[in-house]
Amino acid sequence: MTSPLQQKLKINGSSVVTANRTWDGVVVYRTAAKGWSADLADAAIVRNSDEAKALLAEAVADDVGAIGPYIAPVQVDEAGKILPGNLREQIRRDGVTIDLPV
Amino acid sequence: MYAYDEIDRTLVNERVSEFRDQVQRRLSGELTEDEFKMLRLQNGVYLQLHAYMFRVAIPYGTLASNQLRRLAHVARKYDRGYGHFTTRQNIQFNWIKLSDLPDALADLAEVGIHAMQTSGNNMRNVTSDQWAGVAPGEIEDPRIWSELIRQHTTLHPEFSFLPRKFKIAITASDHDRAAIKVHDIGLRLIKNEKNETGFEVLVGGGLGRTPFIGKTIKHFVHGRDLLSYIEAILRVYNQYGRRDNIYKARIKILVHELGIEKFSREVEEEWQHIRNSSLQIDDEVIEDIRSRFIYPAYEKLPHMPDELRQAAADPDFEAWRKNSVAAHKNPGYSIVTISLKPIGAPPGDATAEQMDALADLADTYSFGEIRVGHEQNLALPHVAKRDLPALWKALDKLGLATPNVNLITDIIACPGLDYCSLANARSIPIAQELTRRFANHELANLIGRLHINISGCINACGHHHVGHIGILGVEKNGEEVYQITIGGRADESAALGNLIGPGVKFDEVADVVEDIVEAYLALRERPEELFVDTVKRLGVEPFKERVYATR
Amino acid sequence: MPLVNGGKIADDSFVKLAVDTPLPEGGDVLVPAERFLSDTDALLKRGGKVGVIWPNNRDIGELVPHLGEIAVVALVFPSFRDGRAYSQARLLRERYNYRGELRATGQVLRDQFVFMLRAGFDSFEVKKQADAEAFMQTAKRYSVFYQPTGDGRITALHRRMQLRHSEGVGT
Numbered sequence: 076m077t078s079p080l081q082q083k084l085k086i087n088g089s090s091v092v093t094a095n096r097t098w099d100g101v102v103v104y105r106t107a108a109k110g111w112s113a114d115l116a117d118a119a120i121v122r123n124s125d126e127a128k129a130l131l132a133e134a135v136a137d138d139v140g141a142i143g144p145y146i147a148p149v150q151v152d153e154a155g156k157i158l159p160g161n162l163r164e165q166i167r168r169d170g171v172t173i174d175l176p177v
Numbered sequence: 178m179y180a181y182d183e184i185d186r187t188l189v190n191e192r193v194s195e196f197r198d199q200v201q202r203r204l205s206g207e208l209t210e211d212e213f214k215m216l217r218l219q220n221g222v223y224l225q226l227h228a229y230m231f232r233v234a235i236p237y238g239t240l241a242s243n244q245l246r247r248l249a250h251v252a253r254k255y256d257r258g259y260g261h262f263t264t265r266q267n268i269q270f271n272w273i274k275l276s277d278l279p280d281a282l283a284d285l286a287e288v289g290i291h292a293m294q295t296s297g298n299n300m301r302n303v304t305s306d307q308w309a310g311v312a313p314g315e316i317e318d319p320r321i322w323s324e325l326i327r328q329h330t331t332l333h334p335e336f337s338f339l340p341r342k343f344k345i346a347i348t349a350s351d352h353d354r355a356a357i358k359v360h361d362i363g364l365r366l367i368k369n370e371k372n373e374t375g376f377e378v379l380v381g382g383g384l385g386r387t388p389f390i391g392k393t394i395k396h397f398v399h400g401r402d403l404l405s406y407i408e409a410i411l412r413v414y415n416q417y418g419r420r421d422n423i424y425k426a427r428i429k430i431l432v433h434e435l436g437i438e439k440f441s442r443e444v445e446e447e448w449q450h451i452r453n454s455s456l457q458i459d460d461e462v463i464e465d466i467r468s469r470f471i472y473p474a475y476e477k478l479p480h481m482p483d484e485l486r487q488a489a490a491d492p493d494f495e496a497w498r499k500n501s502v503a504a505h506k507n508p509g510y511s512i513v514t515i516s517l518k519p520i521g522a523p524p525g526d527a528t529a530e531q532m533d534a535l536a537d538l539a540d541t542y543s544f545g546e547i548r549v550g551h552e553q554n555l556a557l558p559h560v561a562k563r564d565l566p567a568l569w570k571a572l573d574k575l576g577l578a579t580p581n582v583n584l585i586t587d588i589i590a591c592p593g594l595d596y597c598s599l600a601n602a603r604s605i606p607i608a609q610e611l612t613r614r615f616a617n618h619e620l621a622n623l624i625g626r627l628h629i630n631i632s633g634c635i636n637a638c639g640h641h642h643v644g645h646i647g648i649l650g651v652e653k654n655g656e657e658v659y660q661i662t663i664g665g666r667a668d669e670s671a672a673l674g675n676l677i678g679p680g681v682k683f684d685e686v687a688d689v690v691e692d693i694v695e696a697y698l699a700l701r702e703r704p705e706e707l708f709v710d711t712v713k714r715l716g717v718e719p720f721k722e723r724v725y726a727t728r
Numbered sequence: 729m730p731l732v733n734g735g736k737i738a739d740d741s742f743v744k745l746a747v748d749t750p751l752p753e754g755g756d757v758l759v760p761a762e763r764f765l766s767d768t769d770a771l772l773k774r775g776g777k778v779g780v781i782w783p784n785n786r787d788i789g790e791l792v793p794h795l796g797e798i799a800v801v802a803l804v805f806p807s808f809r810d811g812r813a814y815s816q817a818r819l820l821r822e823r824y825n826y827r828g829e830l831r832a833t834g835q836v837l838r839d840q841f842v843f844m845l846r847a848g849f850d851s852f853e854v855k856k857q858a859d860a861e862a863f864m865q866t867a868k869r870y871s872v873f874y875q876p877t878g879d880g881r882i883t884a885l886h887r888r889m890q891l892r893h894s895e896g897v898g899t
Contacts, residue, residue, distance in 0.1 A: 336814075339811060416815050
């Protein structure tokens with residue numbers, strides 16, 4: 076298995092590091108304060124592969140805190156609001172695109 | 178249904194306490210995620226997009242009412258009030274916390290339910306015909322053998338770290354409802370000329386990235402040799418199956434690369450070493466397992482009771498009866514399929530309230546027994562015909578009387594990108610839109626039997642290759658694109674579908690399916706010719722022409 | 729890496745030799761398969777005991793002619809996900825009647841102990857100290873076993889038969 080740190084990093088634009096919290100599985104984002112937040116607004120933004128690698132390395136080191144960290148694309152709008160960069164990340168932030176049965 | 182004894186219960190409880198210890202070590206940091214991942218998978222715990230997913234086994238699709246109530250309890254207490262029935266006689270909970278899992282497992286263990294080996298590279302839930310034991314014409318109840326294999330492969334010391342997952346399905350009917358030809362091992366229960374029970378053994382079937390229809394490796398394996406023969410197959414696979422590439426690690430690739438002749442020679446040689454060992458099953462052992470399957474005390478009831486005669490005047494009841502009620506081996510009874518495919522809803526989902534209510538209905542009308550089929554529907558296997566009208570009314574109130582079993586809106590779909598971290602595209606919204614397009618029951622009936630299967634990625638959990646119409650979601654340049662195949666089937670004539678043309682966008686899928694169906698209605702020779710038979714007769718071309726003429 | 733032998737953490741008298749390490753005068757040595765097969769006589773003539781490290785992708789049948797002469801067979805788990813050595817272990821114990829020490833090496837973790845014991849291993853080079861210390865406790869985790877293996881534990885099926893007979897069911 077290739078460790079996430081050995082994988083080639085190609086960063087197009089703004090990105091964040093995201094994972095799932097170990098004890099409950101909730102989607103979390105790596106913050107600049109070396110922690111995790113369930114709110115994308117708190118995520119540290121990286122803009123090149125060196126920054127991304129550094130943030131990811133920090134996230135991977137916290138194996139007890141969160142599982143499977145990876146770099147995910149985001150868009151930052153004019154007001155500075157962070158938005159998910161693709162459908163998968165949108166679903167991870169907002170939940171399923173369908174009505175739940177209950 | 179199978180009643181656990183103290184021995185089975187002890188094992189399940191020991192497994193729960195082992196998992197509790199493993200979770201505790203994970204949460205304390207003693208176990209890394211890399212180490213824990215395999216351990217949690219061996220107990221059915223995945224990580225999906227939003228949370229952990231917990232997959233619970235329903236061996237050979239048989240549930241007792243108290244077990245279904247307990248599943249409802251888990252949905253309510255530890256999840257979000259619903260569960261999802263899968264294509265392999267499992268139920269999945271999508272929102273569970275790792276820290277709650279040991280308690281959820283302990284609650285399930287009290288009623289003899291577990292999640293052992295519902296994931297991981299080991300022997301998965303041994304599935305069977307959901308009508309086992311009640312279908313007319315069945316040779317004998319295949320679940321006795323499923324249970325024997327289940328026990329033998331549970332926590333197997335040699336085969337818990339196979340190259341890849343391993344799935345077995347068994348049928349004992351001519352009509353295969355268990356999709357045995359697309360399993361790693363498929364077993365067809367048969368009798369030899371001495372009227373002894375045995376199995377035709379198929380090997381190397383499977384879907385996923387490289388789909389194969391299973392090949393017959395041995396035409397007759399005597400029942401007493403079943404475990405040793407399976408053990409021989411697994412031993413050859415464990416030693417020679419590929420471990421260098423996850424996409425080539427299933428037994429189907431080994432069988433394909435060696436060829437069935439060479440593979441079967443390897444198995445035969447291994448089998449000769451072990452067939453006369455303690456793996457040989459004597460009749461007494463089989464009888465012991467059989468004795469713990471509890472069969473209802475059927476009454477002698479009329480084939481056509483007055484209640485049924487009177488209810489026939491109600492066209493809604495008749496539509497449901499014709500669609501969802503099947504013949505039972507006992508003429509006073511019926512098998513009732515309960516569609517978990519209401520128009521506009523996610524296929525295979527049931528709420529905790531529905532599960533509780535169904536458990537009550539099973540107690541009232543079906544000797545407390547419920548079945549789960551690979552088409553993601555449930556069934557009540559022993560309903561007296563006189564009770565059908567009352568049962569229908571009760572089901573209708575619960576939203577569980579949609580008369581669409583085996584019709585175009587009875588769609589198999591994986592959770593797709595709405596839940597699954599492996600998915601590339603969504604499946605559920607596609608299924609929902611299709612059910613709305615074909616919501617009209619007259620239309621669906623006019624079309625007749627037509628299975629649509631949808632997968633959100635190449636792993637094929639939605640069995641798209643064997644759908645009469647198969648839909649595979651992929652990602653192309655950041656967009657969801659769907660490839661459509663026609664002509665697949667999963668039954669005794671199992672076949673893989675053929676691609677009809679270039680992939681289409683999310684919004685176009687339902688239009689394309691409508692075009693395919695229109696083409697079929699125009700092309701079929703007579704109303705009885707099923708979609709899949711028209712495709713077989715004419716091939717893909719005439720469908721392709723019509724679908725892509727305007728695109 | 730602690731060694732568990734006979735259920736306890738124990739000293740390892742064996743020194744592992746690489747393919748080209750000079751052979752020491754005395755003492756117990758554990759050598760790779762290829763060295764053992766190419767240098768069998770010289771190795772067996774020495775004073776100390778000889779063990780073999782056998783890779784999980786090599787036919788265990790090749791070792792069978794020498795099983796009476798060696799003190800340890802060490803099978804390898806390159807990853808805890810790779811289960812080939814379980815089959816090799818069962819073949820050694822159950823088909824070839826090997827009675828010497830059967831050692832699990834590589835990625836050996838607590839949660840595999842029960843499987844390994846059932847497959848016939850009796851010594852373990854354990855990756856983590858805490859796992860080695862938990863050996864006895866972990867080995868007792870299960871009291872019910874569904875499959876017959878060479879470890880002789882009674883299977884659930886047979887225990888049921890015994891219970892039936894003792895209860896006089898069917899008589």
